[in-house]
Amino acid sequence: MKATRVFQLTALVLVVVSAVQVGWWLFDQHAYTVEKVRAARAAYAEQTAAAQALLDSGASPERVQQLLPGIVVSGGRAALAPELTQALTTEEHRRYRQYAWEGAFFMLALAACITVIARALRAETQVHEQQSSFLAMVSHQFKTPLASLQLSLETLTLRTPSPQAARPLIDRMLADLARMEQMVTQILESARLERGRVDLKSEPLQLAGAVARVVNQLEERAHQERISIASDIAPALTVVSDPLALDVVVRNVLENALAAVKGAGGGRITLTARASDGEVELEVTDSGVGFAPAEGLRLFQKFTRLRSGAGYYGTGLGLYIVRRLMELAHGRVSAHSDGVGQGASVRLTWPAAPAGASAAQAAGQELSS
């Protein structure tokens, strides 16, 4: 990485030096030509003067023209042959044209090189910055649950509380571990999505069942945080997706909703679904902290953490993963909120399973009813 950079910088310097040299060479050639032309003209002027002197001293014009072939004599005056002046001017202009073409060509070529190298350098810097900010973000995210975990353990050591008093400490430690585990999962997941190393299946899946599995796992936590989850999804709705991707997507959206509602001090989350135009739409509505409407798109970018919820720590990768997985499943995702404190809703849309697939027959009935 560093070696490439050194190499690129060296190349850039070399190219710039070459450009300067080409410029100098052009200047030098031009000056040389100007000097040569001037010398030639001076020599011709001397010849003319010598011819005139010979004529004045009584030499015959024939004799003078024989001695100085470039001179023509007419009416007792010596002059330079017009074709000589002409040839000199033509040669002079030819050289100037040549320099202009050659110079322009080299300069263009070098400018192209500089552009290419500078672009590569900039792109690399960007990637580097992104990577280091990824690392910085991710490692800082771990510091808080780690600190909490260490604090709990050291409290146990320092104070040796009764088993009863130790219970909340242990619960906190388990929660910290769960949090870190979730973060690791998200980081790995997003790295995998980034490299495009995902092989998603496309099979008809019952939406209600997939949602129920995730809700069951999160229900106890929701209860502790005074959050009610109500899900009302017709069992007949069937989507085409990858079973794991469906689970990850629903889980991330629900986790996000839980965090938002927790930030508001409790509330409810409602899951509803409907079928339309060969698609199935799942809407997750929460009564949480919400977000400014303009943030709706930014939410799905990497590392976006609105941090509007107290006690919410995330990698900023959750909804990014949702978006990427939905794209890969030929679905869509969007989020909406009327503003901070107004709750929010996330809408997930998948292609509906085609009629004919055994699991999808029910969906077809649902559509026609």
Place this chain on the structure above:
Amino acid sequence: MSAAAPAHVLVVEDDANLAAGVMENLRAEGYEVSLTPDGEQALTWLTSHVCALVILDVMLPGADGLTVCRTLRGRGNTTPVLFLTARGDPADRVRGLEAGGDDYLAKPFHLEEFLLRVRAILRRWDWYRSASATADTAMLRFGGNEVDFRVFRARAWTGEAQELTEKEAMILKVLAEHAGQIVSREDLLERVWGYDVFPSTRTVDNFILRLRKRFEKDPANPRHFLTVWGVGYRFLTEGEP
């Protein structure tokens, strides 16, 4: 603050688990503890409450910790601040202390070190307050300058009113308590900041330069804040003849 009443500590931390752990331990040590989960709430709380120490997370929703601390100092509130943060490199530490923090602890931290630092900050402030409690010790006069330690204000020999930062006041206090004696840089660091907070003792030198600029007639040839080469400083109330 009387010795009998427990010191009141405000914890500003948005992570519920970490906050719970910190609060439990502070309570176990006999402190009275309050919690606010975000920066703006902390600032509001501090307008209507007095506490002995603020434990301040740097990354907070609302206003971040550095902003909270700067705002607090801007209001003339000198309550000591201990920063807790995920970022622990020297540059971040310096930024925290420049914002007016008293100490800086990087996450994850050791419980005993945390409690030790809390105790150390409170002790330093206890010392400063008790050392400035009587009419005799509250004021310092030297070379036409007048310093009031209780309100962190001074009047320079020029007649100009000066607002001292708490660190400047503390350094001045330590030097004044040992007037005529040599005080090493390390002693100043330990008394005013607690050990190992700053990357180097150069910081002390910078604070002395600031004090000279405020109070010396000719800061380049000081008569009150004298450098003792290779050791530290000596403060003279009368001025060097």
